[in-house]
Amino acid sequence: MGFDIELYLSTRKKIIDKKLSELILVSAESMSRLKESMRYSILAGGKRLRPILCLAAGEFVGGTIEKILPISCAIEMIHTYSLIHDDLPSMDDDSMRRGMPTNHSVFGEAVAILAGDALLTDAFLMVASEGISNGLSPSLVVEVIRDISKAAGSQGMVMGQALDLALEGKEEVTLELIEEMHSLKTGALIQASVVSGARIGGATDSQLSQLRQYARFLGLSFQIIDDVLDIEGGSEIGKARGADARRKKATYPTLVGIKKAKETAQKLTEEAIFALKDFDEKAEPLRQLAYYLGARKY
């Protein structure tokens, strides 16, 4: 087919990393510890899944990387803030992330909380200011801010994390509850990444709704695989495996078994790809991304 997903991912990642690195410059002033801390986590070597999906969806419908890049990086800033806060001692209490000490392990809790707060706030500043200076229409910028803030706040990601914490150690956690938690905690922002990229690229309503479906299935599959990796381990996760078990956290694989969980993830990947059935070969990166994510090292 001639489409090299590994090359595609590494090229995209490089573009995104460069932009993110330019965004948060550490100045020589006395108050640079906050910025150092923001920079530490934003450049800690993430997969850049969300901005890559944002770019891929936007390019598919005809947008350019230049126009979509600031918004895709803003989403990565929001994702990064959520990781910093999730890792805090009062939350998941993780000391390692992506093979590196977590933000609060290096900078202390106070600075870590503030770095998360600043990344979240600055993400909206970036969409508002770079969106306009990049030639997006104000109404498009407002729509994107609405999509992203809805996905990230009390109707999305933050509620998902609250639910996740509430389920810890609980008996009688149902599959439905876990799915709801996943769709809030990771699904909503993954969907917003695809939708906002597509909006900027000029997607039609019909394209938007098909891409939304794609993102929904992909997000669910992604989270199940994450939970399987937590049990089976894998070089990718960069933190000690078994974290969920230690925390007595019910997950998809602990409820249905690893075999069934893998089958479900596989089925969801196929559904994600099926959602793109009306699209031509220009949707190949989106399809390959779903395959690639579905085949992460078990």
Next chain:
Amino acid sequence: MGFDIELYLSTRKKIIDKKLSELILVSAESMSRLKESMRYSILAGGKRLRPILCLAAGEFVGGTIEKILPISCAIEMIHTYSLIHDDLPSMDDDSMRRGMPTNHSVFGEAVAILAGDALLTDAFLMVASEGISNGLSPSLVVEVIRDISKAAGSQGMVMGQALDLALEGKEEVTLELIEEMHSLKTGALIQASVVSGARIGGATDSQLSQLRQYARFLGLSFQIIDDVLDIEGGSEIGKARGADARRKKATYPTLVGIKKAKETAQKLTEEAIFALKDFDEKAEPLRQLAYYLGARKY
């Protein structure tokens, strides 16, 4: 003069409290603890200084309460999130705020952090969605989001809090450093309140720049008075006095003495009012607000 500042403030406060109360409804679902926590702090009886200033500036230049209210409430949500996070054990470690137990004392650290995160994120959702449904132009909404996020993030409030923490226990803290910290930590968002209200009300550039001056002096005066109240006590602060001293925090009054600090606050109040010298009697609420804040119980 016939202008009753106490009545003005209580009427405005009622309008703002009602709107804020409608915004965060606690549902009966299993995941309502996050929303309870958000609601607890947002309705904990703040002075509503920022939204009142936002409304006053906007009405002065000809705007209506209806149009400005959602944005003024979004700013109060951002202010409230900052208080929740500032009170955390790893930050200022305060157990009381406005005469009530702080958020984390009631809901625990994890939920308190998430409630702050959600209030911050939902504030942008509110500006984006209610701004548009309220008939503001998309470009005005984007400008307001830019003003607010710039004032709240790593170039404003969050940096101010980081600097405040960094100065704790430090020798050789200069007056300049304290002023810079104040202008970031509280000044920036107070200024954004006035500027965004004025923008929505349709201010001219010249009006905007005079109002920006007014807000700058008012913010500086406000913070010095806060620091004086922390030493001398007062029913208004609703927390134990002497918190700064216990934390070995250099403040304006500890550096220059209480008498000089009060004189400076008084002078700044006069400068704030002088900034409005070209405005007619319609600016009376803004002037009275400055007097009122300048005369808080020492």
